[in-house]
Amino acid sequence: xxxxxxxxxxxxxxxxxxxxxxxxxxxxxxxxxxxxxxxxxxxxxxxxxxxxxxxxxxxxxxxxxxxxxxxxxxxxxxxxxxxxxxxxxxxxxxxxxxxxxxxxxxxxxxxxxxxxxxxxxxxxxxxxxxxxxxxxxxxxxxxxxxxxxxxxxxxxxxxxxxxxxxxxxxxxxxxxxxxxxxxxxxxxxxxxxxxxxxxxxxxxxxxxxxxxxxxxxxxxxxxxxxxxxxxxxxxxxxxxxxxxxxxxxxxxxxxxxxxxxxxxxxxxxxxxxxxxxxxxxxxxxxxxxxxxxxxxxxxxxxxxxxxxxxxxxxxxxxxxxxxxxxxxxxxxxxxxxxxxxxxxxxxxxxxxxxxxxxxxxxxxxxxxxxxxxxxxxxxxxxxxxxxxxxxxxxxxxxxxxxxxxxxxxxxxxxxxxxxxxxxxxxxxxxxxxxxxxxxxxxxxxxxxxxxxxxxxxxxxxxxxxxxxxxxxxxxxxxxxxxxxxxxxxxxxxxxxxxxxxxxxxxxxxxxxxxx
Amino acid sequence: xxxxxxxxxxxxxxxxxxxxxxxxxxxxxxxxxxxxxxxxxxxxxxxxxxxxxxxxxxxxxxxxxxxxxxxxxxxxxxxxxxxxxxxxxxxxxxxxxxxxxxxxxxxxxxxxxxxxxxxxxxxxxxxxxxxxxxxxxxxxxxxxxxxxxxxxxxxxxxxxxxxxxxxxxxxxxxxxxxxxxxxxxxxxxxxxxxxxxxxxxxxxxxxxxxxxxxxxxxxxxxxxxxxxxxxxxxxxxxxxxxxxxxxxxxxxxxxxxxxxxxxxxxxxxxxxxxxxxxxxxxxxxxxxxxxxxxxxxxxxxxxxxxxxxxxxxxxxxxxxxxxxxxxxx
Numbered sequence: 036x037x038x039x040x041x042x043x044x045x046x047x048x049x050x051x052x053x054x055x056x057x058x059x060x061x062x063x064x065x066x067x068x069x070x071x072x073x074x075x076x077x078x079x080x081x082x083x084x085x086x087x088x089x090x091x092x093x094x095x096x097x098x099x100x101x102x103x104x105x106x107x108x109x110x111x112x113x114x115x116x117x118x119x120x121x122x123x124x125x126x127x128x129x130x131x132x133x134x135x136x137x138x139x140x141x142x143x144x145x146x147x148x149x150x151x152x153x154x155x156x157x158x159x160x161x162x163x164x165x166x167x168x169x170x171x172x173x174x175x176x177x178x179x180x181x182x183x184x185x186x187x188x189x190x191x192x193x194x195x196x197x198x199x200x201x202x203x204x205x206x207x208x209x210x211x212x213x214x215x216x217x218x219x220x221x222x223x224x225x226x227x228x229x230x231x232x233x234x235x236x237x238x239x240x241x242x243x244x245x246x247x248x249x250x251x252x253x254x255x256x257x258x259x260x261x262x263x264x265x266x267x268x269x270x271x272x273x274x275x276x277x278x279x280x281x282x283x284x285x286x287x288x289x290x291x292x293x294x295x296x297x298x299x300x301x302x303x304x305x306x307x308x309x310x311x312x313x314x315x316x317x318x319x320x321x322x323x324x325x326x327x328x329x330x331x332x333x334x335x336x337x338x339x340x341x342x343x344x345x346x347x348x349x350x351x352x353x354x355x356x357x358x359x360x361x362x363x364x365x366x367x368x369x370x371x372x373x374x375x376x377x378x379x380x381x382x383x384x385x386x387x388x389x390x391x392x393x394x395x396x397x398x399x400x401x402x403x404x405x406x407x408x409x410x411x412x413x414x415x416x417x418x419x420x421x422x423x424x425x426x427x428x429x430x431x432x433x434x435x436x437x438x439x440x441x442x443x444x445x446x447x448x449x450x451x452x453x454x455x456x457x458x459x460x461x462x463x464x465x466x467x468x469x470x471x472x473x474x475x476x477x478x479x480x481x482x483x484x485x486x487x488x489x490x491x492x493x494x495x496x497x498x499x500x501x502x503x504x505x506x507x508x509x510x511x512x513x514x515x516x517x518x519x520x521x522x523x524x525x526x527x528x529x530x531x532x533x534x535x536x537x538x539x540x541x542x543x544x545x546x547x548x549x550x
Numbered sequence: 551x552x553x554x555x556x557x558x559x560x561x562x563x564x565x566x567x568x569x570x571x572x573x574x575x576x577x578x579x580x581x582x583x584x585x586x587x588x589x590x591x592x593x594x595x596x597x598x599x600x601x602x603x604x605x606x607x608x609x610x611x612x613x614x615x616x617x618x619x620x621x622x623x624x625x626x627x628x629x630x631x632x633x634x635x636x637x638x639x640x641x642x643x644x645x646x647x648x649x650x651x652x653x654x655x656x657x658x659x660x661x662x663x664x665x666x667x668x669x670x671x672x673x674x675x676x677x678x679x680x681x682x683x684x685x686x687x688x689x690x691x692x693x694x695x696x697x698x699x700x701x702x703x704x705x706x707x708x709x710x711x712x713x714x715x716x717x718x719x720x721x722x723x724x725x726x727x728x729x730x731x732x733x734x735x736x737x738x739x740x741x742x743x744x745x746x747x748x749x750x751x752x753x754x755x756x757x758x759x760x761x762x763x764x765x766x767x768x769x770x771x772x773x774x775x776x777x778x779x780x781x782x783x784x785x786x787x788x789x790x791x792x793x794x795x796x797x798x799x800x801x802x803x804x805x806x807x808x809x810x811x812x813x814x815x816x817x818x819x820x821x822x823x824x825x826x827x828x829x830x831x832x833x834x835x836x837x838x839x840x841x842x843x844x845x846x847x848x849x850x851x852x853x854x855x856x857x858x859x860x861x862x863x864x865x866x867x868x869x870x871x872x873x874x875x876x877x878x879x
Contacts, residue, residue: 427841429595433591
């Protein structure tokens, strides 16, 4: 018996050693990552497109990065300081080289921000409105001075919103048509090798990277246009990684059962699903009718059936991703439970009967179609007829932001800070600008509170301001907030070192293959 | 002597047809341009991406691509540049359209031509086989196959083929036009690409095999019942010579027509099949361009496809003359 225990212990010891050995990151190999469509080009500084960001994240570098929990760390910036009045940000740069061997200096940072990002990059542009000047007092120092405090600035200095381009390649040319947009030169962990449109983009490890070198020899982005073909590519070993953005949720259960595939579900970048309500529609201008809609729609059922369980019923206008922008007192799950009876009462109070509403959505979003069917059924029970209108994306954008709709399902993300992606949904806006407030809702008090919140770096102070805004929004209900989406990804079981950054697309220099 | 005169007349005929095609191509450009411009959806929205661009920024982008000009002015400009051999600049890809299309045209042509060849050979053989023994088991099988081919959509068949041969049996790759994990060279690369082509080619050709089978059978049955076939048999020719030399030659005309006709439909089918299999050809570029409202690319592809269809029709007419001595120009 004793000898058996000893043998077992020895066996366990070796087994433990073997698995520890297997888990030591080993360099080498090529990982194939799926993209759903070709990037339009490979200049991440002039586009916010998803595939461009996916390639750009590993090809370019930026002042900062956000770790898996969303906390900022220095990338090109070795350190940074913020003045007491929250107006002056001073960054000290590490020595770094571009892929063509030229050194990266503060002049490249200033050039990229002022000449390329500010006029051409949608999200950076929003931050740039608060910028008074960007200066380079010496080669290793960048000073950004703001005209008013703007808390989300730090979240906008990552490779997705402020990648640094080589000034010596771009200066004096039109950044929109520079040939380097097709054959990019960055300073990230991987360098560009080739791009065969419609097929693949190939990157290889950059051995002169300013931080620890990547483990993989090559990073190959393979373009797989059809969504069901992406899970299949993973199953048959023709790909190693596919992000939830490109995965039909219906395929996840099948992949779960495959021992060669790892499926991950979790919350990284908050993504919130809404139904916009057009307050220009007479019946919908009454807040009681909007409250009735909240009570009438069974959000649990939508999450379970339309979303395949990959979501959580949303707690409020800014979702669950930011603790300081949530207040228990205005939690939508307790304020607006599924209650058709209450919905009918509210509609009767508002004097609304026999309502017929047009529900517009992007026909490419399969989950929206299922949600629309559930909503049609839900609303019929309170006497509202829903006319479901799936339209092509570009038509949807025209209809919704031109306010030619009654209800429309949408999803928004807000990487790092609610002020980046979510404020615009509630701030007063004129019709005609895309991807802002399309509901026609406007409340000067909410506008002032949100502007104040965006200027506060202190989270406790911000939470107080948000609580006041949430109180108003909870009664006005300009959007029907549905659910927070869970992020997913599926990868080859032997591919390790993933999910090291807030955005799944970033940080692939840490990925490696277990033997 | 008479043969020389015949080929000269054929040359003149071909030239005349080519010249007639010029106004046709211009008409195609004008109609396509109007259709594309009048369709709902704004290319600038697709171009800018998903962020709240201020109106002045949107207008700047619009002006940059000349989209702020009225439709007739843009059309005249476009026609002018097409005449100079310039198909414009892709909004979405930030690349000249001609470069973008040519890069992919070869891959689509390889797929299309092998589809036409496969569909024609299989279709004619099956059709002849069926026609020789009408109402036999072979004939019933061929007719059943033809019916199935008519009714099964290409994209569905493509997915089933992937499930069976790539996921289930693991015999063939599931998508793409070559292996991405291994970089093959020489013959290995040719074999690798051929393996990737089998499933898309099958998915795309099934329908046209069916059409050709049915048509060959019907046409040959009609010819084989005619008097001159009876006369050939009476003269004591072998059944094989009667069928292949006299029967099939006369029955070939409708088959040639349908090959030309199939070609234009295969172009449309390739957009779907290329999407299912991730085949980086022109069909998929067209599909993507519709979603991004990338007008110059869409127009460029439609133009090249129209020219190809016109050329194939011309070839069909020439083939008529070669096959049927009664056709004179």
